[in-house]
Amino acid sequence: MTQTYSAERPLRWGIIGCGNVTELKSGPAFNKAEGSRLVAVMRRDAAKAEDYARRHGVPRWYGDADALINDPEVDAVYVATPPGSHLDYALRVARAGKHCCVEKPMALNAPQCMAMIQAFESAGRELFVAYYRRSLxxxxxxxxxxxxxxxxxxxxxxxxxxxxxxxxxxxxxxxxxxxxxxxxxxxxxxxxxxxxxxxxxxxxxxxxxxxxxxxxxxxxxxxxxxxxxxxxxxxxxxxxxxxxxxxxxxxxxxxxxxxxxxxxxxxxxxxxxxxxxxxxxxxxxxHPENIQFFHIQNMVRHLNGEIVHPSLGRDALQxxxxxxxxxxxxxxxxxxxx
The missing domain is CATH 3.30.360.10 (Dihydrodipicolinate Reductase; domain 2)
Known part of the structure; x- marks a missing residue:
């Protein structure tokens, strides 16, 4: 049975790479979007991850990506690192059987993008890309x-x-x-x-x-x-x-x-x-205060079967x-x- 996400049972997000791009553009919107909740963040510098979590009211923080990816309380992972690491992190998320959103550009090149797409199609999970202008x-x-x-x-x-x-x-x-x-x-x-x-x-x-x-x-x-x-x-x-x-x-x-x-x-x-x-x-x-708000709201709506998200992996590949x-x-x- 497909999970329906709501205020009572939100889509629980974890962020890998909670740097500057997540401070205003995206991070707060994961809690503002209906049916969505940010529950964990990760940076290689665990002290910075802890600081981010405390400032944004996030329950858990990690210094290790696999710990966040394999957290049973995380349903979906937002990869907000530079493009050179998108392929590696995305493949790990796919292997964990979770949904994923990666920052733009999707990867270093189109072949890497295709490898990511195929991994999520094989896993039966969704791959979104943060081309949020499609939702504005x-x-x-x-x-x-x-x-x-x-x-x-x-x-x-x-x-x-x-x-x-x-x-x-x-x-x-x-x-x-x-x-x-x-x-x-x-x-x-x-x-x-x-x-x-x-x-x-x-x-x-x-x-x-x-x-x-x-x-x-x-x-x-x-x-x-x-x-x-x-x-x-x-x-x-x-x-x-x-x-x-x-x-x-x-x-x-x-x-x-x-x-x-x-x-x-x-x-x-x-x-x-x-x-x-x-x-x-x-x-x-x-624009909304958090420019990725509509993009994030649309990911929840997509997973609930209400719409087709405008920025899926195959859309972003081109x-x-x-x-x-x-x-x-x-x-x-x-x-x-x-």
């Missing part, structure tokens, strides 16, 4: 406009993202986000996956991809400049530009249609803009595959130099 009201509004034909037939989507280099990178300090062995690439992999996954969610699967990447600044080993183009299975085309050495920060996603266009940002809280011949509509839709294609030539050049 802000982007659900865009999907509603598209479904209603507000801009007619979609023709093309373009995303521009640029920003100045981080002080940490300029100083030459270690940053795991730019260590390909830990993150899968550079800031492109860490950030572009969000927007690419969002576009796939809004416009469907991508069938063809091309891209070029470069290391223009020499601040770290990973790419810092990427351009890409692609085609969705529907025939809609797409393009993107990402650069982490520019003077001006820009984050603009534009969906062009036969009767108008939609403008938004992926990360910034700018208004949604719908432009048509008859006029311009601007909507302000605020963003990793697209980034692999865009970075393939750059990665090959780097490996040849090494």
């Amino acid at each position: 009201p802000r982007f659900n509004q865009i999907r509603q406009w598209l479904d209603e034909g507000a801009i007619g037939q979609v023709r093309h989507v373009h995303w521009t993202f640029s920003r100045a280099p981080l002080a940490q990178d300029l100083a030459g300090d270690y940053n795991w986000h730019t260590d390909p062995a830990v993150s899968g690439g550079g800031h492109f992999v860490d950030l572009a996956c969000h927007g690419l996954d969002l576009m796939i969610h809004l416009l469907g699967s991508i069938s063809r991809v091309a891209g070029m990447a470069a290391n223009q600044q020499g601040l770290y080993a990973a790419e810092d400049a990427v351009t890409g183009s692609w085609q969705f299975a529907s025939g809609v085309t797409g393009s993107g530009f990402w650069n982490f050495g520019c003077q001006v920060r820009e984050d603009q996603l534009v969906i062009h249609g036969s009767m108008g266009r939609i403008e938004c940002s992926v990360f910034d809280a700018h208004p949604l803009v719908l432009r048509r011949t008859e006029g311009v509509q601007r909507l302000e839709i605020a 963003a990793s595959w697209v980034m692999d294609q865009m970075l393939s030539s750059f990665r090959r050049q780097v490996s040849q130099r090494v």
Whole structure:
């Protein structure tokens, strides 16, 4: 008989890697979502895990991942560590017969993602990925406009993202986000996956991809400049530009249609803009205090059989595959130099 999760019998979560990303974005939402409860956390530094648990009212803390995974009071595990460890932890969770949510990007590359998917399918458990934009009201509004034909037939989507280099990178300090062995690439992999996954969610699967990447600044080993183009299975085309050495920060996603266009940002809280011949509509839709709240609530609803969660493992796989294609030539050049 399928377990139904409720306030009386919540889905009991454990977090592996209760670092900064869990302080506000996700951690508190596991207790705010209906039918959900955070019961255990883990960090390799057990003192930090204990501190997190005390501040957030979590009953148990661990310094060992297997102890949390095998805790009989834990039903599901949220892996909030860097991508390089996602595969290992996820496979351990699958072997324990528990549900899992991993942070984004899903893993270092698409083959690792597929290995995770297969493990959970074999175990008969669910694998979710924290592409929480798929569950946010802000982007659900865009999907509603598209479904209603507000801009007619979609023709093309373009995303521009640029920003100045981080002080940490300029100083030459270690940053795991730019260590390909830990993150899968550079800031492109860490950030572009969000927007690419969002576009796939809004416009469907991508069938063809091309891209070029470069290391223009020499601040770290990973790419810092990427351009890409692609085609969705529907025939809609797409393009993107990402650069982490520019003077001006820009984050603009534009969906062009036969009767108008939609403008938004992926990360910034700018208004949604719908432009048509008859006029311009601007909507302000605020994010929840804990930005993963709706994502977490939807995981409970999925497990209760109420909905299909919008960000399952097979959904998230494609963003990793697209980034692999865009970075393939750059990665090959780097490996040849090494």
